[in-house]
Amino acid sequence: MKEPIAPWPGRFIDLGKLTMHVRSTPDGPSETGVFVHGLAGSATNWTDLMAELSDVITGYAVDLPGAGYSPPPPDNDYSVTGHARAVIAFLEHLVAERGGRPVHLFGNSLGGAVGVRVAATRPDLVRTLTLVAPALPHIVPRRGPARIAFSATPRIGDWVVSQLFRHMSPEKRVRATMAMCYADPSRVHPARVAEAVAEQRRRDELPYAGPALVESARGIVFEYLKEYAPWYANRGGMDGSLWRQAARVQAPTLAVYGLHDRLVHPRSAVRAARTFPDIRVVMLPHAGHTAQSEFPDVVAREFRGLLRHARVLEREVAGGRCA
Numbered sequence: 001m002k003e004p005i006a007p008w009p010g011r012f013i014d015l016g017k018l019t020m021h022v023r024s025t026p027d028g029p030s031e032t033g034v035f036v037h038g039l040a041g042s043a044t045n046w047t048d049l050m051a052e053l054s055d056v057i058t059g060y061a062v063d064l065p066g067a068g069y070s071p072p073p074p075d076n077d078y079s080v081t082g083h084a085r086a087v088i089a090f091l092e093h094l095v096a097e098r099g100g101r102p103v104h105l106f107g108n109s110l111g112g113a114v115g116v117r118v119a120a121t122r123p124d125l126v127r128t129l130t131l132v133a134p135a136l137p138h139i140v141p142r143r144g145p146a147r148i149a150f151s152a153t154p155r156i157g158d159w160v161v162s163q164l165f166r167h168m169s170p171e172k173r174v175r176a177t178m179a180m181c182y183a184d185p186s187r188v189h190p191a192r193v194a195e196a197v198a199e200q201r202r203r204d205e206l207p208y209a210g211p212a213l214v215e216s217a218r219g220i221v222f223e224y225l226k227e228y229a230p231w232y233a234n235r236g237g238m239d240g241s242l243w244r245q246a247a248r249v250q251a252p253t254l255a256v257y258g259l260h261d262r263l264v265h266p267r268s269a270v271r272a273a274r275t276f277p278d279i280r281v282v283m284l285p286h287a288g289h290t291a292q293s294e295f296p297d298v299v300a301r302e303f304r305g306l307l308r309h310a311r312v313l314e315r316e317v318a319g320g321r322c323a
Contacts, residue, residue: 004189005051007044008061010069015089021069022090025050025059031307032098033057036087038109038135038290039216040177042068042199045108049292052300056307057104062090064111066212068199078215080110080223080242084117091118091125102127104307105251108292109135109263110220113242119253120245128310129253130303133264133289135220136242136272137227170200183260183288192293246275252313253279254306256299258287280306 010023023043033053035046043061050059065073065086073082091103105126107115112134119126168176174196178185203209227241253276257269266283273281282302287294 001187001189004191005047007047007195008050008059010043010063012069013090013093015086015093018065018073018086018089019071020065020086020090021063023047023061023063025054027058028054029056029058030099030101031057031104032094032101033059033104033106034087034091034094035059035061036083036105036107036111036114037061037064037067038111038133039220040067040213041108041111044068044195044199045290046106046292048296049106049299052296053303056304058098060090060094062087064114064216066208066216072208072212076211076215078212079219080113080117081219083110083114083216083219084121087114087118088122088125091122095125104128104130104303106130106132106292106303107134108132108290110216112136113220113223116242116246116249119249119251123250126251128306129249129251130299130306131253131255131272132292132299133257133261134255134268134272135223135264136246136268137224138265138268138271139228170204171197174200180262181289182294183258183286184294187294243271243275246272247277249276251278252306252310254302255279255281256287256291256302257281257283258289258291258294259283259285260287261289263289280309 008023008025010021013020013022021043035043035050037043037045043063046059046061050061053059063070064083065071066078073086095102102125105115105119105128112131113136115129115131116134116136119129174193178188182188223242227243255269255272255276257264257266259266269281269283273279284291284295284298292299
């Protein structure tokens with residue numbers, strides 16, 4: 001088992017209406033990558049992948065509003081659209097700060113759904129899109145999403161989360177989460193477990209931690225309703241369902257799925273391949289829901305292929321303009 005590196009250092013970024021906590025690799029490569037975590041996650045979910053890619057991109061991993069070290073959003077909007085607006089605000093800030101070039105956007109689970117919405121609505125900010133088990137609606141039920149839907153139920157969800165916080169130790173909650181997200185939890189280094197438990201204890205002391213988790217879960221459920229309940233089709237802003245937006249993504253896209261994912265059904269890979277205009281879909285046979293943590297070297301290798309593809313496309317476009 002490889003000895004893990006420490007989490008990348010973080011700082012708070014003032015974005016006007018909100019503040020976000022961001023962890024970044026040392027400033028080096030001119031290419032910029034932005035990493036968005038999933039439900040109940042944080043910027044540290046990307047530590048190992050950012051290390052693998054630090055020779056080709058300068059990485060920035062955000063804590064979504066109310067997650068990690070980021071304070072809750074002023075408007076208490078934890079929907080996918082709300083999170084997308086927060087990421088767009090950060091991207092606008094970062095792109096301006098780093099010379100105007102769009103970024104390579106990465107998203108896992110909820111962060112993948114956010115990434116799709118950002119790439120579809122602000123193509124000027126996104127050069128490539130890498131999705132790891134994106135939480136896009138899929139009609140085949142899974143045990144994990146069913147639990148999320150139950151936890152997101154008004155009143156019931158708040159009670160369930162409060163009971164978990166009260167009667168289940170931080171270590172047991174972390175172990176349960178890893179058992180759900182990893183194909184083989186024994187692959188998690190003890191140091192990473194200890195980091196996660198310490199973070200969970202810190203989060204337990206924050207009054208907004210429980211509501212942020214429940215409301216973000218409701219945001220995912222709402223996207224399912226927009227996809228499969230016709231009366232929700234035109235609600236929620238930012239132009240409809242995530243799959244319709246996926247069809248409008250202009251950036252070259254990589255989607256990585258795990259065959260043993262207990263949260264996002266692997267069959268979603270088929271729909272992704274048929275929907276995104278320019279996509280490479282990769283199925284990892286031994287991965288679960290968090291391939292960027294389970295097999296960061298493999299995900300990094302696939303991204304390097306995406307980067308080469310994007311550069312070829314850019315040269316072709318530039319050549320066409322010259323001609």
